[in-house]
Structure formats: structure tokens, C-alpha cells
Amino acid sequence: MATRHVYVVRHGAADPFGELTGAGQRQSELLGQRLAGLPIDVVWHSPLARAVRSAQIIGRSLPGIAVREAAELVDHVPHVPEEIPAGWAGFFDGYDAAEAAAGARVAEALIARFARPSETETHEVLVTHAYPVAWLVRHALDAPPARWLGLDCGNTALTAIEYREGAAPTLLLYNDMGHLPPDLRWTGFGPAVRP
Template sequence: MATRHLYVARHGAADAFGVLKDAGRRQAALLGERLAGLPIDNIWHSLLPRAAASAHELARHLPGVPVAEAPELIDHVPYVPSAAEMPRSWAGFFDGYDEAEATSGSRLAEALVARFAQVPEAARPDTYEVLITHAYPIAWLVRDALQAPPVRWLSLDSANTGLTMIEYRTGLAPTLVMFNDISHLPADLRWTGVRADARP
């Protein structure tokens, strides 16, 4: 039975212009140290600078592992729910999203799942991949793994470099091993990227 091990993380903390902060570099380095003992095959990252910089910082702890862009990991809204699917308090979040943007986001979400959330062929060896992306694509991958209704991506959030692990095995449903784990971070680097009133 072949297994695809997906290690998915949000980029490190960035400034308002999307440039990785010193704290974000430290977060990415600590995530790299955490993953250093694994047989990682590839590190993929979004095209946005904060994700690319995080991936390269992480890669310093995984020498020889290829690092490459994956357009499917770009930050996007994967699904715009209908008014009947969501509480009224969420409605304002989608103000300004027109049908073309919603369709584009949906296509990106489909491409993300098609590329990264697939079971390997039974004859292939196990694979280990790191994805450095953004909160929304992570939420969509988790929702997909749990086979939850599309609107449920809205209830999932990730801290900067929070680690999510999903396993895809031949003949089985996906396994969500962990979600948004930040145990590799010291207290002063935890919960960045999550609104202050939600931090424990």
C-alpha cells in the first residue's frame, strides 16, 4: 500500500506588504528543523514572496531537497457559499466577490486537490512532500480530506507555520493526522496570523 505524506504549513509571519518578517524567518527555520529527520522528496510553495521566502528558509534544514513553485498553492478563496449556507455574520466577508472571481477560485481549488490530494499508484513508493501556502488553501485541503461540505473551509484557520499533516493511502479515505500544530514554536512565536481575540 503506497502512502502520500503531505506536510502543509502556512508561511511565516509577514508584514502588511507580504514581506517575511524576522519572526517569520525564525518560524520557518524552526519548522525546517522539525521536518529535518523526514525523507522529504519535494518542497512546494505558493508564488507569493512570503511563501517562497518561508520555503527557502525551511529548505536550509533539508539540504538537497528540491524547492519549486506550485501555482495551485496561491492564496485564493476556494468557495463562495450562498447566503443560505452561511451565518449572516459572514456575509460581509464576500462583499465585492463577483461571479468571475468565485469561478476562478473554484477552479484553483479543484486544481489544488487534483495535484496534491490524490492517492499514489499502488506500485509507487511512499512520497513525502512539504507545501508552504496560505490559510485558505490549507482549510480547503483539510475540508476535502474530511469530505466536509464546501462551506466548512470557512471555519478553519491556521497560524503562521502551523503544521498540518494529511496522509493519502491506496484504497482508503484520507487521514488527517494533525492540524495547525505549532509545538515547534516557542511561546513568543506562536499564534501569529490568528486574530488576537481567538488566541488561547
């Protein structure tokens, strides 16, 4: 088996209706320019509008590269802890067992499809949402399921993971915003002091 290089990104900044803002469009353009130097084989995206549009914009910088939908990349809560940390109680308030089971199924499908080596050397971009990014990072680090909580990522921040046969996944980058100017960094986070 060959190495699978996965470049996981959260969609660009979006409005409350899920449409990219001007900032989100610019973030996606800059990310596309950064990825243009890599031998990308395909851009996969969530079926949600903000990810679809981000992937289309990124794809413009990657001529001839297919941009395709992958249902496993949809926004979802991948895991609901049995004992919910006090700081997260409001987040999970009203979340029922059926919703938790549905989210777990999507999380399993995400890992089964993308978090494994491939038959040939591949470089894939996954345009998704904050929670699936956190779940893939948690999985790569072999951390307990509840550790996805708090693994936030910014809009169009780059996370790179490599999967090889017979080896644990390698997390190369997490939440890298080096392609964004300061005014476009840290979107998608709550208010706080940022480095």
C-alpha cells in the same frame, strides 16, 4: 499505490506588503528544523513572496531537497457559499461570480494535484496560505464545501495528511505549533484568548 504524506504549512508571519518579518523568518527556521527529521522528498511553495521565502528558509534545513513552485498553492478563496453566513457577509461583500469561479478552479487544481495517493511513497511539504490549508483539511474530512470557513491556521503551523489508495484521507495533525516558542505561536489570527 503508495502512501502520499503531505505536510501542509502556512507561510511565516509577513508584513502588509507580503514580505516575511523577523518573526516569520524565525518561524520558518524552526519549522525547517522540525521537518529535518522526516524523509522529505520535495518542498512545494506558492508563487507569492511570503511563501517562496518561507520555503527557501525551510529548505536550508533539508540539504539536497528540491524547493519548487506549484501554482496550485497560490492564495485564493476556494469556495463562496450560495447562502453566506451572516458572520462572513463582510468578507464576501463585492466578491463577484467571476472571482468565485476562478477560486473554485484553483481549488479543484489543488485537490487534483496534491490530495491523492502517489505511485511511490512520498513525503511532500506544501508551503501555502491559510485558505488552501483550510480547503485541504475540509476535503480530507469530506466536509461540506462551506466548512472551510473558520478553519484558520497559524503561521508555520503544521498540518499532516496521508493519502492511500482505497481509503479516505487521514488527517494526522492540524495547526500544530509545537515547534514554536509561545511568543511565535498564534500569529496570523485575529485578537483572542489562546490556549
